[in-house]
Amino acid sequence: MQIKQTADGSPTLYVPELDEHYHSVKGARTESQHVFIDMGLKHVRFAQPRILEIGFGTGLNAYLSLLEANQTGKKIHYTGLEPYPPEQDLLAKLTYNNDPLFQYIHAAGWEIETPIGPYFTLLKKPTGLAESRRTNAGQRYDAVYFDAFAPEKQPEMWEQQNLDHLYAVMNDGGVLTTYCAKGTVRRALRAAGFTVERLPGPPGGKREMIRATKTLI
Ligand SMILES: C[S@@+](CC[C@H](N)C(=O)[O-])C[C@H]1O[C@@H](n2cnc3c(N)ncnc32)[C@H](O)[C@@H]1O
Numbered sequence: 001m002q003i004k005q006t007a008d009g010s011p012t013l014y015v016p017e018l019d020e021h022y023h024s025v026k027g028a029r030t031e032s033q034h035v036f037i038d039m040g041l042k043h044v045r046f047a048q049p050r051i052l053e054i055g056f057g058t059g060l061n062a063y064l065s066l067l068e069a070n071q072t073g074k075k076i077h078y079t080g081l082e083p084y085p086p087e088q089d090l091l092a093k094l095t096y097n098n099d100p101l102f103q104y105i106h107a108a109g110w111e112i113e114t115p116i117g118p119y120f121t122l123l124k125k126p127t128g129l130a131e132s133r134r135t136n137a138g139q140r141y142d143a144v145y146f147d148a149f150a151p152e153k154q155p156e157m158w159e160q161q162n163l164d165h166l167y168a169v170m171n172d173g174g175v176l177t178t179y180c181a182k183g184t185v186r187r188a189l190r191a192a193g194f195t196v197e198r199l200p201g202p203p204g205g206k207r208e209m210i211r212a213t214k215t216l217i
Helices: 028-038 060-072 088-093 100-107 129-135 160-168 183-192
Strands: 002-005 011-015 050-054 076-081 120-125 141-146 170-178 195-200 208-213
Touching (some): 160 183
Antiparallel strands (some): 002 011
8 A cells, every 4th residue: 555645635445456545546535524524524413423434544534523522612523433443553654734633633543432532422333334244232323434445446345235234323304425426326315215315525626426315304
């Protein structure tokens, strides 16, 4: 894996074997902020949201959620699933404005709830989505950040049974966002039961993204 700079000056990781980046080369931080924070987290109406991230990777989405929690004073519980964590020395070289909070995210242990400041609790799990489908013990979430590799690169992540599972573990009113706006993904999310919106993608990046809301009424 290699570190690459993206157009907004923030770094991402590149996986040569998949020919795939962890974020948009048009701007890693810009994409994460737009797709998961501005279009996702900010639309969650719960006072103390519980977030589930599929594909924790560099921890950038967790970091931006932590900043949002500190800014709003809303307490966030954050669970990140990652079966293939990048190596620590690679993560140590990734910096976002040299903010030590980003390093705290990586210093946190696995499978242990770790408070990072007064408003954010992190639980990193070395578990893949399929395994978590089998082992989820009744936890419920208000937001899902679906940040898997693209359907062309890792199709099994986008299978109907995974999206059905995510619908089942979300609270009514919960929102799932993803950078991918493909028709097949929109249809699978609708089939799972979500109300699906196509929204503008991040500035300079993909034209569209998806927000899927669990609406029982
Ligand atoms: C697009 S990258 C994620 C980027 C990450 N959210 C970030 O901000 O760095 C996709 C991530 O999904 C992870 N992944 C691969 N297989 C997975 C699985 N079965 N379950 C959950 N995550 C998986 C990869 O290791 C990778 O970190």
